[in-house]
Amino acid sequence: MGPGRTPDAAGESPTATSRSEALSWWEYLRENWIDVVNDAILHVDLTLAAVALAVLIGTTIGVLTYRRRWLGSLATTTTAAFLTIPSIALLGILIGPFGLGLTNVLFALVLYALLPITRNTIVGLRGVDPAVVDAAHGMGLGRVRVLWRVRLPLAWPVILSGIRVSTQITIGIAAIGAYVKGPGLGNEIFDGLGRFGSVNSLNQVLTGTVGIMLLALLFDLAYVVVGKLTAWRRPRTRLEGAAGEPTGAGGETIELREVSKQYPGHAVPAVDNLSLTIPAGEIVVLTGPSGCGKTTTMRMINRLVEPTSGVVTLGGTDVAELDLDEHRRHTGYVIQQVGLFPHLRVDANIGVVPRVLGWTRQRVAGRVRELLDVVGLTREHGRRYPRELSGGQQQRVGVARAMAADPPVLLMDEPFGSTDPITRARLQDELLRLQKQVRKTIVFVTHDFDEALKLGDRIAVLRPRSVLAQYDTPQAILAAPADDYVSAFAGSKRNLKRLALIPVADVPLGPAAGGLPSIAATATLRDVLDTMVRTGSTAVSVTENGAVRGVCDVA
Ligand SMILES: Nc1ncnc2c1ncn2[C@@H]1O[C@H](COP(=O)(O)OP(=O)(O)O)[C@@H](O)[C@H]1O
Numbered sequence: 001m002g003p004g005r006t007p008d009a010a011g012e013s014p015t016a017t018s019r020s021e022a023l024s025w026w027e028y029l030r031e032n033w034i035d036v037v038n039d040a041i042l043h044v045d046l047t048l049a050a051v052a053l054a055v056l057i058g059t060t061i062g063v064l065t066y067r068r069r070w071l072g073s074l075a076t077t078t079t080a081a082f083l084t085i086p087s088i089a090l091l092g093i094l095i096g097p098f099g100l101g102l103t104n105v106l107f108a109l110v111l112y113a114l115l116p117i118t119r120n121t122i123v124g125l126r127g128v129d130p131a132v133v134d135a136a137h138g139m140g141l142g143r144v145r146v147l148w149r150v151r152l153p154l155a156w157p158v159i160l161s162g163i164r165v166s167t168q169i170t171i172g173i174a175a176i177g178a179y180v181k182g183p184g185l186g187n188e189i190f191d192g193l194g195r196f197g198s199v200n201s202l203n204q205v206l207t208g209t210v211g212i213m214l215l216a217l218l219f220d221l222a223y224v225v226v227g228k229l230t231a232w233r234r235p236r237t238r239l240e241g242a243a244g245e246p247t248g249a250g251g252e253t254i255e256l257r258e259v260s261k262q263y264p265g266h267a268v269p270a271v272d273n274l275s276l277t278i279p280a281g282e283i284v285v286l287t288g289p290s291g292c293g294k295t296t297t298m299r300m301i302n303r304l305v306e307p308t309s310g311v312v313t314l315g316g317t318d319v320a321e322l323d324l325d326e327h328r329r330h331t332g333y334v335i336q337q338v339g340l341f342p343h344l345r346v347d348a349n350i351g352v353v354p355r356v357l358g359w360t361r362q363r364v365a366g367r368v369r370e371l372l373d374v375v376g377l378t379r380e381h382g383r384r385y386p387r388e389l390s391g392g393q394q395q396r397v398g399v400a401r402a403m404a405a406d407p408p409v410l411l412m413d414e415p416f417g418s419t420d421p422i423t424r425a426r427l428q429d430e431l432l433r434l435q436k437q438v439r440k441t442i443v444f445v446t447h448d449f450d451e452a453l454k455l456g457d458r459i460a461v462l463r464p465r466s467v468l469a470q471y472d473t474p475q476a477i478l479a480a481p482a483d484d485y486v487s488a489f490a491g492s493k494r495n496l497k498r499l500a501l502i503p504v505a506d507v508p509l510g511p512a513a514g515g516l517p518s519i520a521a522t523a524t525l526r527d528v529l530d531t532m533v534r535t536g537s538t539a540v541s542v543t544e545n546g547a548v549r550g551v552c553d554v555a
């Protein structure tokens with residue numbers, strides 16, 4: 001409230017003459033701009049201070065309460081309550097504890113600014129894709145890392161829009177602060193209103209009002225820029241490091257001993273007393289109908305689910321005795337929803353665990369490059385964001401990310417479930433090729449029996465509650481299903497499927513003959529049958545590297 005603008009002080013003011021005569025708004029502005037700019041600066045300072053405090057307090061409340069539904073609701077309703085108090089009343093009430101002036105206004109402003117920030121923090125943090133969070137936990141990023149590196153960056157656009165709304169509220173209510181002698185453009189308005197009807201009072205009110213609107217617009221513009229700048233576009237990682245360390249570690253044996261899991265509030269256990277040994281270096285497929293407990297069983301291995309009873313061992317060590325995050329970092333985990341971090345480029349996604357493990361930048365870069373190659377992606381793919389890849393390519397990145405730290409164990413929960421049949425077949429082939437090189441222990445969950453046949457060294461067919469119906473090699477299960485449940489699950493074309501498991505190279509061949517359709521030695525008996533049906537021939541010649549090896553006929 002500059003004394004220069006009160007009518008009785010007009011005599012000392014440099015704008016003395018303007019006070020006494022009626023001016024147009026422009027003339028008024030020209031004569032008083034220094035005061036107006038000063039008030040505007042104070043208004044901005046006040047707004048920034050209030051919003052900064054509200055961000056600090058609001059995001060803290062949000063982070064502390066978002067995980068509990070009732071706590072979050074309590075926080076939102078409490079902060080919402082302040083918005084319902086007329087600002088002029090709150091400022092008046094605060095004269096009690098804080099007197100007139102800055103502290104009073106600042107306190108009130110922070111209260112008003114809290115709601116949008118708190119609410120958006122809660123909504124933003126809760127809104128993060130659960131699959132991404134699940135993947136993050138599965139990779140052994142602890143709570144704090146998941147919050148800082150995953151949840152907050154992903155919630156940021158929502159939080160920022162809350163801050164933006166708060167800022168608008170603050171700019172408006174800060175004007176009312178002049179009522180209790182706060183600083184800012186409100187003083188123009190209150191002065192003008194105080195001497196309403198006298199010379200230039202309307203000009204003064206108008207100046208304050210337009211000034212506030214302008215500030216609001218400028219702030220909003222600034223938020224658009226801030227939003228763009230903080231869109232979590234990360235710089236590209238350079239992949240010019242040393243070659244990755246040789247992939248060494250083979251698999252480790254996993255043993256489940258009388259493991260059960262009863263989810264709270266459920267009448268029947270999800271897993272009921274399961275015992276299963278998964279030999280090192282093999283692919284073991286857990287299969288069974290939806291809801292039979294496959295996922296639960298798998299998640300007890302990396303302790304995303306803690307068993308109610310029983311023991312899970314890895315390489316002979318009880319996993320309950322291992323450091324939780326350490327254990328998960330050495331257990332690759334791939335899920336159907338993939339759960340790639342959308343705010344990180346593919347390179348960075350693959351490199352997450354090695355970086356957490358403290359590998360040098362060079363070693364991480366080398367490893368990422370190597371893995372892109374292993375899963376059949378180019379370096380150019382590595383520079384993209386996950387949303388810029390197809391579903392199948394994202395699945396590959398998921399596999400690469402799980403293998404990054406060269407874990408002895410890979411847990412794969414319906415990893416190819418959401419891809420089309422052709423991509424799926426290709427991903428399966430690639431997994432098999434990969435496994436030939438790396439020999440991990442792979443636990444693979446699928447409800448698709450054909451996928452189980454193709455991938456599994458062994459298949460565990462599960463009944464509801466993860467009761468083991470049969471645990472054997474694909475050939476053995478097809479040849480002798482343990483009971484009707486297994487044979488129903490194996491499907492009606494059981495014998496045809498058996499043929500698909502027998503390479504033509506493994507059967508005795510007759511002497512070579514000309515004029516027959518040919519087939520490669522890597523094909524299966526099922527392919528031979530296919531060719532016979534297609535060509536009407538009762539024999540095919542088997543070729544290897546261009547040379548005929550022999551003839552396979554109906555007999
Ligand atoms: N987090 C959970 N909380 C409560 N119940 C669950 C949870 N996860 C799974 N279940 C229940 O446990 C049973 C087995 O589920 P799941 O292991 O996901 O089976 P699958 O992977 O074979 O489809 C189901 O009845 C499911 O509803």
Ligand SMILES: [Mg+2]
Pocket residue numbers: 294295296
């Ligand atoms: Mg499942």
